[in-house]
Amino acid sequence: MNQAAPQNMPSSAKLIQLMGTVSLVCGLLIVSTHQATLAPIRANQETIMRQTVAELLPGANKQITYGVDGSGNLTVLQGVDAPGPKLFAGYDASGKLIGVVLEGADRGYADVIRAMYSYSLEKQAIIGFKVTELKETPGLGDKIVTDPKFLANFKELDASLKNRIVTVKSGTKKNKWEIDAISGATISSRAVGRLIDKSAKEMIPIIQRNRQRIEGGN
Amino acid sequence: MAHAHGNAPSPSESMEAFLNGLWKQNPVFVQVLGMCPTLAVTNSARNAAAMGLATIFVLVCSNTLISLVRKLVQKQVRIATYILIIATFVTMVDYIIKAVSVDVYKALGPFIALIVVNCIILGRAEAFASKNSVGKSILDGLGMGLGFAIALFCLGGVREILGAGTLFGVSLFGPNFQPWVLFLLPSGGFFTLAGWLLIFTWWKERKKRMAEAQQ
Amino acid sequence: MNESSLGAIFLDSLLINNFVLSVFLGICPFIGVSNKFETAWRMGVSVIFVILVSSVLAFGTNLLLINFHAEYLRIITYIVIIASTVQLVEMFIKKTSPALFRALGIYLPLITTNCAVLGVALFQTARNYSFAQSVVFALGSSMGFTLALVIMAIIRERLELSDIPGTAKGTALVLMIAGTLSLAFMGFAGMGGGG
Numbered sequence: 001m002n003q004a005a006p007q008n009m010p011s012s013a014k015l016i017q018l019m020g021t022v023s024l025v026c027g028l029l030i031v032s033t034h035q036a037t038l039a040p041i042r043a044n045q046e047t048i049m050r051q052t053v054a055e056l057l058p059g060a061n062k063q064i065t066y067g068v069d070g071s072g073n074l075t076v077l078q079g080v081d082a083p084g085p086k087l088f089a090g091y092d093a094s095g096k097l098i099g100v101v102l103e104g105a106d107r108g109y110a111d112v113i114r115a116m117y118s119y120s121l122e123k124q125a126i127i128g129f130k131v132t133e134l135k136e137t138p139g140l141g142d143k144i145v146t147d148p149k150f151l152a153n154f155k156e157l158d159a160s161l162k163n164r165i166v167t168v169k170s171g172t173k174k175n176k177w178e179i180d181a182i183s184g185a186t187i188s189s190r191a192v193g194r195l196i197d198k199s200a201k202e203m204i205p206i207i208q209r210n211r212q213r214i215e216g217g218n
Numbered sequence: 219m220a221h222a223h224g225n226a227p228s229p230s231e232s233m234e235a236f237l238n239g240l241w242k243q244n245p246v247f248v249q250v251l252g253m254c255p256t257l258a259v260t261n262s263a264r265n266a267a268a269m270g271l272a273t274i275f276v277l278v279c280s281n282t283l284i285s286l287v288r289k290l291v292q293k294q295v296r297i298a299t300y301i302l303i304i305a306t307f308v309t310m311v312d313y314i315i316k317a318v319s320v321d322v323y324k325a326l327g328p329f330i331a332l333i334v335v336n337c338i339i340l341g342r343a344e345a346f347a348s349k350n351s352v353g354k355s356i357l358d359g360l361g362m363g364l365g366f367a368i369a370l371f372c373l374g375g376v377r378e379i380l381g382a383g384t385l386f387g388v389s390l391f392g393p394n395f396q397p398w399v400l401f402l403l404p405s406g407g408f409f410t411l412a413g414w415l416l417i418f419t420w421w422k423e424r425k426k427r428m429a430e431a432q433q
Numbered sequence: 434m435n436e437s438s439l440g441a442i443f444l445d446s447l448l449i450n451n452f453v454l455s456v457f458l459g460i461c462p463f464i465g466v467s468n469k470f471e472t473a474w475r476m477g478v479s480v481i482f483v484i485l486v487s488s489v490l491a492f493g494t495n496l497l498l499i500n501f502h503a504e505y506l507r508i509i510t511y512i513v514i515i516a517s518t519v520q521l522v523e524m525f526i527k528k529t530s531p532a533l534f535r536a537l538g539i540y541l542p543l544i545t546t547n548c549a550v551l552g553v554a555l556f557q558t559a560r561n562y563s564f565a566q567s568v569v570f571a572l573g574s575s576m577g578f579t580l581a582l583v584i585m586a587i588i589r590e591r592l593e594l595s596d597i598p599g600t601a602k603g604t605a606l607v608l609m610i611a612g613t614l615s616l617a618f619m620g621f622a623g624m625g626g627g628g
Contacts, residue, residue, distance in 0.1 A: 139399035334551065337546055406612070
């Protein structure tokens with residue numbers, strides 16, 4: 001391509017001119033699509049987040065999203081697309097705090113599992129759990145999304161942090177801070193235990209420290 | 219091939235450009251092109267349909283634009299120009315899907331961006347749109363795109379019905395159906411496509427045999 | 434930031450989520466150039482080379498794009514990077530080792546449309562890998578690609594002597610073998626968990 005130029009080779013200037021024009025048109029198309037879809041994309045993400053929070057905290061009809069900075073201080077966020085850890089506080093009709101929804105992620109059997117769970121300050125316990133992203137083996141690992149016995153673990157899972165939240169072998173749950181694994185999906189179940197433990201250890205102390213502010217909803 | 223005089227393509231010729239991709243030169247079953255998305259996103263009928271639509275959009279748009287500029291593009295930079303145009307429409311479709319449905323966007327994931335390297339699109343740009351009028355190129359893009367989408371749907375439908383007992387999420391066999399999970403796994407994709415290819419080859423061979431017997 | 438350890442990323446991309454057999458990337462060359470061990474091996478080596486270089490370049494470019502808030506140009510810039518990487522690698526090999534260049538021959542330009550190359554660049558961005566993680570991921574997945582390609586080539590060379598019904602010959606047979614291989618590779622999956 002770059003040696004033995006044929007006689008009818010057009011000048012480089014002409015080629016550059018053509019490529020420049022094409023790039024300009026392409027750039028215009030991309031930027032205008034990007035601008036046009038910016039608002040719907042943000043609205044979509046926010047709707048999904050709000051629905052998940054409402055599902056995890058039944059009765060919540062007011063929500064506040066807090067961003068957590070490096071030193072553990074909270075800031076009220078308007079959208080949900082800001083990077084970094086976030087808290088989603090849910091309040092009932094009278095403005096009373098029901099609980100806080102947190103995010104976590106850990107490696108499962110096939111890929112990373114992402115999930116959200118709700119934490120009640122009053123009960124110091126996890127009261128709801130929902131997988132938001134998963135690529136586990138169909139029929140086995142994906143039971144963590146639907147298995148009612150497994151989901152029953154999260155009706156009131158002790159999260160006072162006196163004991164580490166941990167997944168135990170199927171049928172051997174004895175304590176309130178243990179998660180009963182699904183037999184046949186042990187690795188995925190363990191990943192759930194780890195993702196909650198990791199995120200709870202990090203976030204719950206921050207929630208406790210800022211309890212008054214979150215309860216006040218400001 | 220019929221020879222059309224004048225600029226407007228004759229109806230039969232347009233029809234041929236359209237049907238060619240749909241059946242005779244079906245990109246998946248006959249040309250065996252674009253295998254990666256064919257296998258990767260066909261674990262449900264909905265994902266297959268979404269991928270099919272996205273590919274049709276990119277194929278028709280890129281065919282149109284490339285055919286429009288075909289007389290201006292010099293030979294030396296044509297591939298670079300085509301890739302630039304294709305990548306533009308892929309970026310657009312990426313944002314459009316994200317704006318329309320987050321669920322579909324999550325399910326298709328990076329495979330939307332990977333439409334760029336789907337050999338069908340560059341192949342049609344080089345083999346058809348760079349040599350034919352805009353109208354014919356649009357029809358060719360529609361035909362090839364539809365052919366691709368139908369093939370995806372054939373795979374996605376079979377895999378969802380056998381692997382989950384549902385079609386578009388609607389349960390078909392009632393709660394007692396024991397799904398054949400293998401078909402949702404990656405290996406199920408390979409097996410299903412192999413099955414379709416076997417059926418196609420067998421059918422073609424049969425037609426050939428029958429034609430020979432008639433002689 | 435992604436916290437996966439380097440070892441886990443390597444194993445994951447090499448075996449558990451093998452690019453060809455479980456993520457379905459690079460299927461075209463997997464079907465096209467897997468009929469001879471020699472050619473499969475050469476193709477594999479060139480792909481490892483190109484993926485490593487383009488992964489590093491894509492990492493740098495992504496930093497630039499984020500810096501300028503121009504993430505919407507990602508697909509376009511990545512594909513341009515890959516196309517130019519393939520050209521650069523071609524020129525580089527031609528200058529430094531004409532013997533290797535003759536051996537790789539026509540396989541180099543084919544790599545531009547190998548979706549595994551773009552796949553590595555896109556995945557490492559989507560997963561927020563650090564520089565070291567990206568390089569390890571690129572190495573693992575390209576070696577995984579080569580592994581699958583070479584295994585397939587060895588099987589196909591053996592199959593040449595066996596009596597297969599005419600209808601099943603060709604792509605359908607390759608796909609059936611790939612399906613079986615993919616099932617076998619699923620056995621690696623548990624290795625990544627628990628760690």
